[in-house]
Amino acid sequence: MRTQLSLAFVITLLCQNLIACGDDGADGTAETGGKSGTGGRDATGGKSPEGGEAGSSEPPRVTPEEPGTVYGIVTDIGTGAGVSGARVEAGGQSTTTDERGTFELDGLDEGEVTLAISAEDYAPAFASAEIGDTTQPVLARMKKQGTPQSYSTSSARTLSEVTEAGPYAVILEPDSLDTDDTELTISITPLDPTKEGDALPGTLVAGGATSTLLVPVTFAEFSILDSNGERVNLRDSASAIVELPIPPALRDEYPLDSKIHCYAYDPSTGKWEDFVEGTVQISSVDGTSPVLAASVRHFSWYGGAPEGDDCVDVYVKVVSAVDGKPLGNARVEATPGTTSYTDADGVALVRSTAGRSNYVAYQTGLDVDGSLTGMKGAKYIEFGRVDEELVGLVQKPCTGDPSPTPGQSGVRGSANTPLVLEVGRVTGVLYEATGILSAGEGTSQIQVVVQEGIPGPDGSIENPMTTSGARIWFSEVGGDSEPIELEEITGSGVYMPSAEIVVTAGKEYALSIDGDGNGSIDGSGSAFAIGTVEWTNPADGDTVDSSNFTASWSDTGSEVGGEAYAPVYQAVISSDDGSDASVYIGTDREYMVESYLNPGEGLLPGTYTGTVFGFSGAFSAGNVTISNNITGQGVTGLFYSFSSSSEDITFTVE
């Protein structure tokens, strides 16, 4: 059965990793350049060259002062690897990223600039920078484009791309595109903001006189290319309907018939425009998934983002992971949230939504003597990230600019206790983690396997080696206890808790990963621990009425997890003689059983076997596209929890 096969596959993968770790046993430190803090030398953020620390081996460091210059890196949001050969354009200037994904764009006019970034097999990306009297750092994330599908303009057609959240679709009417070319390809690139929000272009803020933070729910990019590879869009007078699935974790918040405000990204202005109201309804593709349906007039990045309710203003202090020195002029981004730059003390104030958010900081450095990069005068980027739910900060409306909160002190994220973001140099090494989480008394476990290597052209690691020396923290999201640092089984690249832990079904847990062990968190991800999943209807040996048969099951995690807990279940009911079957994949714990052979009708009479299975996180349980949910800079991976397959039940359908 599929569920059993999936489980076996996971176990095999894990075993293979363990075996590989044992076989290799190498630490790979020489190639990474990132172990033992050696790779984490940092710029200070000073405005002029300065010498190294007296009596230290630190090289002289400087923040480059080149007016009208942007120095940045383009990475794959899924793998964290640099994207080479990407074209970067802004203000009439253009350049191409090198093999590590870095670029330098000069000659830009002062002011805010939008960078348009394109690369083969990726959805278009956009980034912003404020051009001033120093080099500005830019970190742009690209998302691998969805599967290209052919389309002829004369036909009405629904095209879709299916992920674990459900189908992303566009419904086109005949002759609605602004082209006579009949050989078109359409790519739908799904983006789940709960995992990949960093890849959304622009800033999701309703600005003007008083700004309001918008909170992304579901997004996708729609690219239509003609036979010459040129982008095609809708005719001026035409529209199309798009459907974007509501992520499982947000389905209780946005039930059917909810209205969600939708926006299209306008590359010419660098802003999200064309606000319309979309409606949550059932997918026209699979007939089960809740999707946000809306009318679009222009294909680009598109999605739903209602105004935020509760926000917090967070002080972030950016420091070097090596020497703890504050870094000025570092860019700080909260997601969902605002962007700011640190002052001379390394402090910035940003606004984010209450609850779990991620905060990243990055800064440009100059390797004066070539000791960091092997090239004198080379620029480099330092990066750090924290995923955290900051507890105790005063919640404010999401309207208005970030502002100091009088009387608030001693709370993490407040003015006198800022959230510290350590940044370390970005190397070309990619770390790939697989985290498996299981709950239950005596069976609680978290196990993470880490591999590393240099990414190939497709972003995946070539010749992966096991990673020793990574630092990995495991924590309950929103919990009171301190994060647990996992320990490596020596030389294996497998990281586990050193003592027994308790993982509670229904709770959400996070991994924070410092791949090169240089002190800065490079990537993170979270997943819910799934409970025990068992059939509640029918019971083994029951007889059910074909015309009115609702199958259901229980999950011991549901009570603790509450509304936020939304694992995906896969129920398979198949007749013993192979004559009929029914399959459900979704977040509900019951469904009206329909015949696979005769859709819309009940199962054919006979004897059936039922299996149900659940998973949470980035676990591939079916023919769907899975997005990595451990994301960051140079770190990627999968973090998931899956239930044991239930006891099979056998029942009769009449």
Add this chain to the structure above:
Amino acid sequence: MSWLVQRGLTVYLVGVAALLPGLPGCGAGSAEDAAENADRVFVSQAGSNTILAIDAASGEPLARIDVGMLPHNLVVSPDQRTLYVSLVGSQAIAEVDTASLSVRRTLLTAPVPERRVEDDSVIQAHLDEDALSATTCYGCHHPGGAEPKYAGDRPFGLLLSSDARQLYVTHLRESRLSVLALDQGEIESATSLEPAGAATEVVAIDRLGEDELWVALRAIQPSKEPGALRRLNATTFEPLSELPTGADPAALLAMRERGSVLVSNFESNTITIHSVSDDGAVSSSQIEASPGPYGLLALDADRVLSLDYYSDAVSFLDVAAGTAETLTLESLGAPYANPTHAALSSDGKSAWIVTSGTDGHLLELDLQSRRIVRDLPIDGLSFDVAVVSGTSP
């Protein structure tokens, strides 16, 4: 700088606006004019639950009035003393005193339910919080308050009766037309309107003569299904007749002197003109609009300004000739995104235009020169605008 492009019957005038934000004096809005003009301009800022009051002479904001969730349509009383605001997310109308710039009272557009529709169970929180005596849902349902944040059946379209003692309110979610008795501050009646095919949401209302109301119905969005216009007896709300219209009708404009009603069909990119003869017969014609026609503003007996949402433009419609001239709203090549509604200044010389993109702008368009003479900051995602004459209150 401008140039003309002839395209069929429609003439497109593309303008590059010379803008000095907040500074009068570029074009028609001279300092002398500004001093005499004491209009107050009110903008519904749907994204921030506020009404922004602006002094038209100085362009300075006077007040930011917290009214309730999703303020949308605005209507001003004939004596200019009161601004009514439909609160789409709070099941209420806010009555704003245009002199003191404060909410005088709120009026429910439908009773607060005691029981849930789905299973008829008691909503205990409504009993505990004495919600049944509330005059808006905003007291409890707001960011950080009770769920859901947006409550009720989405009151949207507004129309004052000719004696200004009643306020007609259309509801999107329940296909209902409610009448509020303003003296008593109560719901006087509530009439359910039959769907017209897929069109169930009563999105707009206007009055043609004393005896006849027109309402526009649209399908739940997104949809390309046609909408409908329904003529109603203004006293009994009995249907008089029904007319098909394009997809997603957005706004109605009754031009009483002409005996015509215009409707902007947002999804179909058309504006339909329905003219009623003395014997009650209706003849219809259509203007191909710039993509995304939304609000409609009568400039005089024959001319209408159409707000072209998806075109980042406005169109000057000549209703008699059936033609349109389109003016792109832009500054130095950057568009003012998504215009929704406009209101006429009390001297009739300029139109105040809301552009509702994520960067909000309130533009003053000089109607003589067709140039944007002022650009005032408002919140992103704003919706409607109303002008209160400074001389009346």
